[in-house]
Amino acid sequence: MRPSAMSVADLEARLSAEFPDTFKRDSGLAILEAWHGGCRVRLGYSPATLRPGGTISGVAMMMLADVTMYVAVLASIGWRPLAVTTNLNINFLRKPSPGALIAQCRLLKLGQRLAVGDVNISTEAGEHLVAHATSTYSIPPS
Amino acid sequence: MRPSAMSVADLEARLSAEFPDTFKRDSGLAILEAWHGGCRVRLGYSPATLRPGGTISGVAMMMLADVTMYVAVLASIGWRPLAVTTNLNINFLRKPSPGALIAQCRLLKLGQRLAVGDVNISTEAGEHLVAHATSTYSIPPS
Amino acid sequence: MRPSAMSVADLEARLSAEFPDTFKRDSGLAILEAWHGGCRVRLGYSPATLRPGGTISGVAMMMLADVTMYVAVLASIGWRPLAVTTNLNINFLRKPSPGALIAQCRLLKLGQRLAVGDVNISTEAGEHLVAHATSTYSIPPS
Amino acid sequence: MRPSAMSVADLEARLSAEFPDTFKRDSGLAILEAWHGGCRVRLGYSPATLRPGGTISGVAMMMLADVTMYVAVLASIGWRPLAVTTNLNINFLRKPSPGALIAQCRLLKLGQRLAVGDVNISTEAGEHLVAHATSTYSIPPS
Numbered sequence: 281m282r283p284s285a286m287s288v289a290d291l292e293a294r295l296s297a298e299f300p301d302t303f304k305r306d307s308g309l310a311i312l313e314a315w316h317g318g319c320r321v322r323l324g325y326s327p328a329t330l331r332p333g334g335t336i337s338g339v340a341m342m343m344l345a346d347v348t349m350y351v352a353v354l355a356s357i358g359w360r361p362l363a364v365t366t367n368l369n370i371n372f373l374r375k376p377s378p379g380a381l382i383a384q385c386r387l388l389k390l391g392q393r394l395a396v397g398d399v400n401i402s403t404e405a406g407e408h409l410v411a412h413a414t415s416t417y418s419i420p421p422s
Numbered sequence: 423m424r425p426s427a428m429s430v431a432d433l434e435a436r437l438s439a440e441f442p443d444t445f446k447r448d449s450g451l452a453i454l455e456a457w458h459g460g461c462r463v464r465l466g467y468s469p470a471t472l473r474p475g476g477t478i479s480g481v482a483m484m485m486l487a488d489v490t491m492y493v494a495v496l497a498s499i500g501w502r503p504l505a506v507t508t509n510l511n512i513n514f515l516r517k518p519s520p521g522a523l524i525a526q527c528r529l530l531k532l533g534q535r536l537a538v539g540d541v542n543i544s545t546e547a548g549e550h551l552v553a554h555a556t557s558t559y560s561i562p563p564s
Numbered sequence: 565m566r567p568s569a570m571s572v573a574d575l576e577a578r579l580s581a582e583f584p585d586t587f588k589r590d591s592g593l594a595i596l597e598a599w600h601g602g603c604r605v606r607l608g609y610s611p612a613t614l615r616p617g618g619t620i621s622g623v624a625m626m627m628l629a630d631v632t633m634y635v636a637v638l639a640s641i642g643w644r645p646l647a648v649t650t651n652l653n654i655n656f657l658r659k660p661s662p663g664a665l666i667a668q669c670r671l672l673k674l675g676q677r678l679a680v681g682d683v684n685i686s687t688e689a690g691e692h693l694v695a696h697a698t699s700t701y702s703i704p705p706s
Numbered sequence: 707m708r709p710s711a712m713s714v715a716d717l718e719a720r721l722s723a724e725f726p727d728t729f730k731r732d733s734g735l736a737i738l739e740a741w742h743g744g745c746r747v748r749l750g751y752s753p754a755t756l757r758p759g760g761t762i763s764g765v766a767m768m769m770l771a772d773v774t775m776y777v778a779v780l781a782s783i784g785w786r787p788l789a790v791t792t793n794l795n796i797n798f799l800r801k802p803s804p805g806a807l808i809a810q811c812r813l814l815k816l817g818q819r820l821a822v823g824d825v826n827i828s829t830e831a832g833e834h835l836v837a838h839a840t841s842t843y844s845i846p847p848s
Contacts, residue, residue: 649798
């Protein structure tokens with residue numbers, strides 16, 4: 281596995297500085313591992329992400345999928361914060377029981393202008409997949 | 423246009439009670455209009471939704487698309503809060519300048535078990551479309 | 565409505581020459597109208613497109629959606645046959661009864677590098693929508 | 707790996723009988739392997755699937771993705787030909803050089819009413835992924 285262009289500590293520090301609302305101390309997001317072409321991100325459990333039926337909201341999972349894809353892109357091309365999502369498609373597969381989620385991204389394509397990846401989201405207990413997303417990022421000229 | 427199964431005031435009151443984190447007083451979400459088969463929802467501007475480049479974050483627009491689809495479903499079938507998103511696909515078209523957004527949903531299909539709709543998101547100034555989503559909701563047995 | 569960059573007759577002649585397998589005489593595809601930013605395409609009925617249950621196959625509708633988006637792009641930027649689909653998302657809404665289909669495309673975004681559009685497919689009788697697609701094309705440098 | 711509900715020979719015989727246009731002798735489709743929850747399908751090379759630029763058409767890859775998902779569903783639930791696609795999302799990643807394609811499907815969810823899966827399509831030479839699809843099938847009551 282080729283190493284990440286940035287360390288996990290560096291990624292987290294810069295993301296917190298640029299996106300204080302998303303990566304704030306109590307958001308529960310943590311990068312577990314990052315490499316060239318992918319990463320794993322954890323979303324800690326918070327009652328704020330629940331919706332009726334006692335399950336984690338779809339919006340929390342969409343945010344997690346988008347952040348995980350963003351981290352995978354930055355881990356592969358270095359700090360280019362103006363990379364932006366152009367498409368995200370997500371299927372919600374099962375209602376997760378309350379608890380932390382783990383998202384794993386792999387880039388399917390890393391071109392000069394576009395990166396495409398997929399993200400598998402499962403419960404931390406790992407018993408099953410709860411959502412699956414594919415996403416495209418547009419990469420700005422360096 | 424066939425009227426909504428619930429008034430806008432009733433929809434907002436129940437959504438605020440069930441989803442206090444999303445529909446909290448300062449979230450900026452407001453239902454402008456709802457009818458059988460569709461609705462219009464406004465997301466007020468908040469610096470919290472900005473991302474690098476001074477534009478509104480993709481997560482804020484995904485949340486808006488998902489909420490708008492949910493309101494359109496509830497306006498059509500009445501209060502069934504356990505309806506859940508099974509798929510959401512979104513294309514981000516242009517970087518919105520800072521300001522309020524308007525999302526309009528129309529249901530393309532309203533079946534017994536599934537509802538499918540699309541959502542157009544534009545700036546309130548209305549000069550152009552900034553995102554377009556399609557989404558499927560699973561409808562629980564009544 | 566701004567006129568198409570190419571006439572319908574010219575579009576059909578060039579598409580038949582470049583894609584003889586798709587636009588062959590008996591494929592049933594006909595461009596009804598084209599303008600800058602959109603078009604309407606008809607797919608005639610053929611028993612070959614049926615699948616079990618007596619309905620038109622999903623593959624025939626995906627082909628129709630993709631061709632319609634391609635025609636809308638060419639009508640807007642002129643003859644650039646190397647434009648290619650990068651993403652297509654389609655929802656099948658109702659089983660169409662046997663008969664011709666009409667697809668209408670509008671471009672949601674026409675940039676230098678990417679075009680995004682949606683396509684509504686209905687039966688020619690017009691009673692209802694049978695499928696809805698969104699698609700992105702990558703535009704080669706001119 | 708749990709075995710398929712139907713043998714490959716049985717699947718091919720029934721699909722050829724039900725979908726003579728798609729599974730006809732010269733279509734080049736062959737099921738390489740099938741198991742409960744997935745399968746691999748080969749699409750042989752044919753000049754008819756080419757498009758300008760000498761590459762394989764998107765429509766051929768959409769057909770392959772849809773068929774592969776269908777085979778994975780039938781291999782898991784047995785012969786229920788009225789199962790139908792409700793959604794398909796495909797990203798085209800690289801222009802495949804002329805040659806056979808291999809599609810591999812895994813089901814992400816197999817419920818009573820819905821099955822969701824993803825499909826990776828690569829060249830037979832295997833050097834890289836050329837397309838990635840996710841799809842949902844609606845399963846009729848048995």
